[in-house]
Amino acid sequence: MTSTLGHLDTLNIDNILKLTESKKAILFDMDGTILNSECLHFEAIHLITQKQSPYTIDDLYGLADTDVYPLISKYMSHDLDNFLKAKNDLMLDLIPATDPNTIIKPEMQKLLKLLNESGKTLAVVTASEDVITHSLLDHCGVSKYFKLVVTRQDTVLSKPHPAPYQYALKVLKIDKKNSLIFEDSPTGLQAAKASGIDTFQVSWYEHK
Numbered sequence: 001m002t003s004t005l006g007h008l009d010t011l012n013i014d015n016i017l018k019l020t021e022s023k024k025a026i027l028f029d030m031d032g033t034i035l036n037s038e039c040l041h042f043e044a045i046h047l048i049t050q051k052q053s054p055y056t057i058d059d060l061y062g063l064a065d066t067d068v069y070p071l072i073s074k075y076m077s078h079d080l081d082n083f084l085k086a087k088n089d090l091m092l093d094l095i096p097a098t099d100p101n102t103i104i105k106p107e108m109q110k111l112l113k114l115l116n117e118s119g120k121t122l123a124v125v126t127a128s129e130d131v132i133t134h135s136l137l138d139h140c141g142v143s144k145y146f147k148l149v150v151t152r153q154d155t156v157l158s159k160p161h162p163a164p165y166q167y168a169l170k171v172l173k174i175d176k177k178n179s180l181i182f183e184d185s186p187t188g189l190q191a192a193k194a195s196g197i198d199t200f201q202v203s204w205y206e207h208k
Contacts (some may be wrong), residue, residue, distance in 0.1 A: 004189065004201045011107045011204040017114060019200065025179040026115055027165060027197070030126035030133060032062065032184035034112075035103050036205040037136055041128075044090040046108075048083065049075040049117055051150070062185025064127035064158045084129065091132045102137050104140040105204070112145040123148040123168050127159045148172055160190035165197060 008016070020026055031037045042057040045068065050066040052075040060068050065087060069080050077084055115122055122145050126133050130151040137143040148171055155163040169176060183190045192199040 001049075004193070004199045007201045007203065009146070009203045011105055011202075013107055013111050013114065016046070016111060017118075020115065020120060020180055023076050023120070023180040023198075025121045025123065025174040027123045027168055027179060027181045029181075029183045029185070030124050030128060030136065032205055033182050033188075033202055034108060034124065034142070035136055035140060036105075037103055038062075038068055038097065038205075040091060040094050040103075040136075043094060044087045045072065047090055047128075048072075048078070048086050062127075062159075062187040064152055064187075065129065066152070066158070088129055088131055091201050092135060095132075095135050098139075100140045103136070103141070109140075109142060112142050116145045121148075121172055121174060122146045123150065123172060125150045125164045125181075127152050127164070127170050129153070140203070156167045160187045161192070162195035166192060167193035169195075 016120065021044050028034050031041065038057060038061060042060060045053065045060065049072055053072045055071060065084055065169065069083050076083065112122065114202050124137065124146050128151060130153045133149060133151045134143065148168060150164050150168050155167050157163040165181065169179060176195065176197045179197045181197050181200055182202050183192045184202050189199065189201055
């Protein structure tokens with residue numbers, strides 16, 4: 001297990017380029033790290049529960065949908081599979097109706113472009129559903145920068161287990177000493193630390 005190397009509350013491109021200079025693979029969480037998309041997930045859940053759930057965005061922050069379901073199941077009639085389908089359907093309506101500029105910082109778009117051009121191998125490692133992950137990345141125009149996208153469907157165990165990050169390195173064939181993670185949520189940070197990969201905690205997006 002490793003500890004975080006530091007906490008970044010500002011998306012400073014020059015600083016991040018220096019921090020990543022010695023690494024080959026840069027692994028990004030998606031919701032709250034690449035994108036300010038936690039609010040869309042929360043809105044979909046809010047609609048599914050007909051606004052009956054007492055949970056706030058902070059309560060559900062960084063949790064996979066399979067972990068959210070037990071918390072909110074009594075506020076809906078859906079079983080897990082129907083909940084996942086209903087949430088995905090709502091997200092697929094919400095995403096195209098949302099201005100990409102409210103989801104991604106221009107600095108993030110520039111950072112990904114520069115990292116890609118410098119020869120870094122970029123990957124997304126997220127607990128989000130596959131269809132939602134690709135829809136969000138495509139909508140924000142950044143899919144082209146990532147060699148690999150790991151979603152909830154790719155590993156049996158999701159965050160906070162390190163399996164998604166371990167799977168990413170296995171597919172990329174890059175060892176952990178040459179890799180770096182950017183993560184924001186407690187769940188994601190737990191997974192990142194357990195993977196043994198150097199990690200920076202970020203809070204450059206407000207999720208409230």
